[in-house]
Amino acid sequence: MIDSLVEDPLPYSGFLFLLGLLVGSFLNVVIHRLPKMIEAEFRHECATLNLGDDAPPPARASYNLVVPRSACPHCGHQITALENIPIVSYLVLRGRCRGCDARISPRYPLVELLTALLSATVAWMFGPSLAGLAAVVLTWALIALIFIDADTYLLPDSITLPLLWLGLLINLGDAGFTSLTSAVVGAVAGYLSLWTVYWAFKLLTGKEGMGYGDFKLLAALGAWFGWQVLPVIILLSSLAGAVIGIALVLAAKRGFGKPMPFGPYLGIAGWLTLLCGPQLQQLLFPTF
Structure with missing residues (x-):
C-alpha cells in the first residue's frame, strides 16, 4: 500500500x-x-x-x-x-x-x-513524507490565520508561535525545507525586518502601520523556509496587498483611510513559497 x-x-x-x-x-x-x-x-x-x-x-x-x-x-x-x-x-x-x-x-x-x-x-x-505532512499542517494553519486576520485584524499567538517552533523543528534533520542555521536566521530576520518597518513608520507618522502578529508570522515563515526567501515573501505579500487594496477601494468596499490586514497576504505569499519558493526566488531575485 x-x-x-x-x-x-x-x-x-x-x-x-x-x-x-x-x-x-x-x-x-x-x-x-x-x-x-x-x-x-x-x-x-x-x-x-x-x-x-x-x-x-x-x-x-x-x-x-x-x-x-x-x-x-x-x-x-x-x-x-x-x-x-x-x-x-x-x-x-x-x-x-x-x-x-x-x-x-x-x-x-x-x-x-x-x-x-x-x-x-x-x-x-x-x-x-515528513515534509509533506509538515506542509499540510502549515497549510491548515495559514488558512486559519488568513481568515482570522481578515475578520478581526488579529494573528493569534496560539497559532503563530507554535508554527514558528514547528518550522525550526522540521528543519532539524535532512527532511526539512532548509538548514537549521538558515531557519534560525530566517526567524530572527523575519521578525526584525517588519519590526524595523513598524518603528520607522511610527516614528515618521506617529501611527502604527501593522501589528506584532505580522512580525511573528513572518518570523515563522522564515523559520520554515530560511532567510533567503524572505525578500520573496515580503515582495509578493506587498504586491498582493497593493493590488487587492486598490481593487477594494475601486469597488467602494474600503476607503483609503481604513486599516487593511497584512497577515492574509503574508499567508498567501508563504503558501506560494511552500510550493515554488526556489522558482519564485530565481524569477524575482535571480542574482540574490
Missing part, C-alpha cells in the same frame, strides 16, 4: 482532499471562536484585576473550540451531525438554517473546499 502511494500520488491526494474537507469544517470553528476566546480571556483577566486580591475570581462560562455545540446565531438551533457534513449539508439545506430558514454564509463551504483543494495540492507535490 505504501509503495503504491509513493508510485502514484493520486490516492494519497484523494485521501488528503477528503481529510481536508473535515479539517476545513474544524477550521471554520477555529476562525469563528478563537478571537472570541481571546477576547473573553482578556475581559476575564480585567475583571479579576478589578476585584482585588481577596475577592474570588468571577465565574466563566465554558466557551472553547469544543463546547458549546455549534448553533444557528439567529434561532439557537443546534447543528446536528447530519447538518455538519462538509459542503454536502450546505447543498442539501440550500444554504439555509433548518430551524429558522436564515441564510448560512457561503464562506463555510468555501473554507472547507479551499482546505481540501490546498491539502490535495500539497499532498500531490510532496507525497507521503
Whole structure:
C-alpha cells in the first residue's frame, strides 16, 4: 500500500482532499471562536484585576473550540451531525438554517473546499513524507490565520508561535525545507525586518502601520523556509496587498483611510513559497 502511494500520488491526494474537507469544517470553528476566546480571556483577566486580591475570581462560562455545540446565531438551533457534513449539508439545506430558514454564509463551504483543494495540492507535490505532512499542517494553519486576520485584524499567538517552533523543528534533520542555521536566521530576520518597518513608520507618522502578529508570522515563515526567501515573501505579500487594496477601494468596499490586514497576504505569499519558493526566488531575485 505504501509503495503504491509513493508510485502514484493520486490516492494519497484523494485521501488528503477528503481529510481536508473535515479539517476545513474544524477550521471554520477555529476562525469563528478563537478571537472570541481571546477576547473573553482578556475581559476575564480585567475583571479579576478589578476585584482585588481577596475577592474570588468571577465565574466563566465554558466557551472553547469544543463546547458549546455549534448553533444557528439567529434561532439557537443546534447543528446536528447530519447538518455538519462538509459542503454536502450546505447543498442539501440550500444554504439555509433548518430551524429558522436564515441564510448560512457561503464562506463555510468555501473554507472547507479551499482546505481540501490546498491539502490535495500539497499532498500531490510532496507525497507521503515528513515534509509533506509538515506542509499540510502549515497549510491548515495559514488558512486559519488568513481568515482570522481578515475578520478581526488579529494573528493569534496560539497559532503563530507554535508554527514558528514547528518550522525550526522540521528543519532539524535532512527532511526539512532548509538548514537549521538558515531557519534560525530566517526567524530572527523575519521578525526584525517588519519590526524595523513598524518603528520607522511610527516614528515618521506617529501611527502604527501593522501589528506584532505580522512580525511573528513572518518570523515563522522564515523559520520554515530560511532567510533567503524572505525578500520573496515580503515582495509578493506587498504586491498582493497593493493590488487587492486598490481593487477594494475601486469597488467602494474600503476607503483609503481604513486599516487593511497584512497577515492574509503574508499567508498567501508563504503558501506560494511552500510550493515554488526556489522558482519564485530565481524569477524575482535571480542574482540574490
